[in-house]
Amino acid sequence: MTTETKTRWVKGFLWALVAWPFVHFAITRSLDIDPWRLGGWAMYATTPIRVELNLTRITPQGEGPVERMSQPMIEWGDWYINNGARLGPLYPPDGGAAIVFANNPGVNRIAIYVSHGHLTWRGDWGYATTRYEYIRPGTRIRTTPLEGDLIQRPTEPPGGSS
Amino acid sequence: MGSTPKGRATGPGVLLTQLLAVHATSEMWVWAAYGKFGTQVGIWADLLGLWPPLDPRPGYVVALALSAVAALAFVPGRARIAAGLQTALMCAIAVYFFPNVPNHFIAFTMGLGLCAFCDPERETDLLLLGLRSVAALIFFGAGIQKILHGTYFHGAIFGFMVAEGPNFRETLKYLLPADEMARLQAARGRGPFFLSSWLGIFAANLSWILEILLPAGLLIRATRVGAAIAAVLFVVVIQLSAREVFFAGFMVPLLLLWVSPAAAVRSLPVVYFVDAYLVLAGFGLFPYFAAI
Numbered sequence: 001m002t003t004e005t006k007t008r009w010v011k012g013f014l015w016a017l018v019a020w021p022f023v024h025f026a027i028t029r030s031l032d033i034d035p036w037r038l039g040g041w042a043m044y045a046t047t048p049i050r051v052e053l054n055l056t057r058i059t060p061q062g063e064g065p066v067e068r069m070s071q072p073m074i075e076w077g078d079w080y081i082n083n084g085a086r087l088g089p090l091y092p093p094d095g096g097a098a099i100v101f102a103n104n105p106g107v108n109r110i111a112i113y114v115s116h117g118h119l120t121w122r123g124d125w126g127y128a129t130t131r132y133e134y135i136r137p138g139t140r141i142r143t144t145p146l147e148g149d150l151i152q153r154p155t156e157p158p159g160g161s162s
Numbered sequence: 163m164g165s166t167p168k169g170r171a172t173g174p175g176v177l178l179t180q181l182l183a184v185h186a187t188s189e190m191w192v193w194a195a196y197g198k199f200g201t202q203v204g205i206w207a208d209l210l211g212l213w214p215p216l217d218p219r220p221g222y223v224v225a226l227a228l229s230a231v232a233a234l235a236f237v238p239g240r241a242r243i244a245a246g247l248q249t250a251l252m253c254a255i256a257v258y259f260f261p262n263v264p265n266h267f268i269a270f271t272m273g274l275g276l277c278a279f280c281d282p283e284r285e286t287d288l289l290l291l292g293l294r295s296v297a298a299l300i301f302f303g304a305g306i307q308k309i310l311h312g313t314y315f316h317g318a319i320f321g322f323m324v325a326e327g328p329n330f331r332e333t334l335k336y337l338l339p340a341d342e343m344a345r346l347q348a349a350r351g352r353g354p355f356f357l358s359s360w361l362g363i364f365a366a367n368l369s370w371i372l373e374i375l376l377p378a379g380l381l382i383r384a385t386r387v388g389a390a391i392a393a394v395l396f397v398v399v400i401q402l403s404a405r406e407v408f409f410a411g412f413m414v415p416l417l418l419l420w421v422s423p424a425a426a427v428r429s430l431p432v433v434y435f436v437d438a439y440l441v442l443a444g445f446g447l448f449p450y451f452a453a454i
Binding site: 003006007009010013014017018020021022024025033034035036037038039040041042043044045046047072075076079080082083084086087091095098099119120121122123124125 | 202203204205208209214215261264265268276279280292295296304307310311312313314315318319322326352355356357404
């Protein structure tokens, strides 16, 4: 390859770098991906995405807590919050569902709620939550973005202010 | 500048290639020392049903392999091959950790990729153009992201930094009044994190303005040296506040390329010294003050 051709490639690469932050913002914001990932130079432009997980057992009576949270589930949850969930709904918590069923023989249907929070320009948290429903042995049967998509977190401390 | 056994001066392209190879390797030793290869594995492990913590010892093998390749960069005539091998290894490491791949790791990989694509000995001008432009565009990209996310306009991000962690808090306490610091720390975990202090809001907005203006200043001959020095100072302050020294070790020499290749080369001993310190600190021989 001649130096002239290489120069064209390098310049093309540099122009792609000019465009990438805009594309990166569009992708991460629309798909709830952690803006600190995928090389968009958004570290400290905002906070890393804030992930919260909630697991419920589904019975004919409704949804309630899973009685036994096994150590593998806790370890997987830590990993998922800090890694898999950084990809937003592109990476659903299927691995966690399989672990729940493997460690809770009496549980046949569960829901996992994953909230992705980002800091708004006003300085509070905006949350988008997805509900994933699974049946034994870990088959995902429903994925539901919750109504309103962006759930505002109360800014008052628990119990409210006086 | 350094010299080869034949007495021919080693050019800035080769010297920067060697630095990038050593710099990336240094961080992998720190990652290995902190067990990151076991605790922060990527989605491939979950897809295979292997959830962490995994055995972290392969991290030392990776660091050793990178060290061997970095050593190759110091063999006359082998810098480009070393950069190519290093780029391939860095891509494999990125897959291993995906999506938890830090931005500065991607920047190192891009820099090494350029050193492999352009011959550091024969296409030095093109290589240096690429490297210094990458540094400027990272600056520009960071400023654009701050505008797009909007968290700097009212200082919300500074409020969050004060509330949530030690990074930046030590710096921001000089900008924000004590009562605002106390309010923000009490808001930890829930917010709101907006600022009332005009000085804090001014500093927050100055951040993204500088990140847009300084790269523009680098492009103009009359302002180039001043913009490069200001950009270096800006990076050093931000990185020390964030305790992320490895990124500064990449950015400072590349920004100094805008002054002259000789200025960039003169900064290399400092980066080598900091790298040596961080690796030894990673193994507990010195206090480790940076984020992992």
